[in-house]
Amino acid sequence: MNQVYNVEESKVIRDSEQLENLLLEACDPETRALLRLAIDVNVWPCGHPAKPTLTVHCKSREVTEAIGMRQGYIKPLLKQIIGCPASMAVYYNISEGSVYFDTEGEVTPAKWYLCNRKDCGHMKIPLPG
Numbered sequence: 001m002n003q004v005y006n007v008e009e010s011k012v013i014r015d016s017e018q019l020e021n022l023l024l025e026a027c028d029p030e031t032r033a034l035l036r037l038a039i040d041v042n043v044w045p046c047g048h049p050a051k052p053t054l055t056v057h058c059k060s061r062e063v064t065e066a067i068g069m070r071q072g073y074i075k076p077l078l079k080q081i082i083g084c085p086a087s088m089a090v091y092y093n094i095s096e097g098s099v100y101f102d103t104e105g106e107v108t109p110a111k112w113y114l115c116n117r118k119d120c121g122h123m124k125i126p127l128p129g
Contacts, residue, residue, distance in 0.1 A: 016042055019081065020042070023035075023043060023054070023078060024036070027077065028073075038063065041054070043082070044086075045082050046084040052084055052086035052087070053088070054075075054078055054088045056090045057093075060092060061099065064091060067090050075088060094114075097114055097115050097116035098115050099113070099127065100115060113126050
């Protein structure tokens with residue numbers, strides 16, 4: 001894989017919007033189009049109190065799955081941009097809570113899980129694929 005961006009330690013980018021723009025610029029046209037279909041894209045950089053995370057809030061299950069399936073492409077690009085490994089949280093909302101596409105392999109064998117509004121982060125309910 002060619003190096004797209006080389007962020008020197010002296011120039012660490014901490015602005016989430018700037019990170020999002022760099023990620024979009026670094027992506028291939030198909031991935032960029034998918035990310036633009038999302039409602040919201042946020043990148044928490046290294047050094048943030050929480051684990052560095054790319055959070056993508058989508059409109060539908062189809063867009064969520066399409067972005068989640070590209071995790072093997074997106075995560076290395078993001079690591080190159082922010083300088084450390086990051087996780088991904090890709091989801092869409094339903095009335096019962098948020099439905100996530102499991103990009104971290106935490107809910108096996110299901111790829112989908114539901115976090116209801118009270119227990120999100122503590123309890124992941126696997127859903128049928």
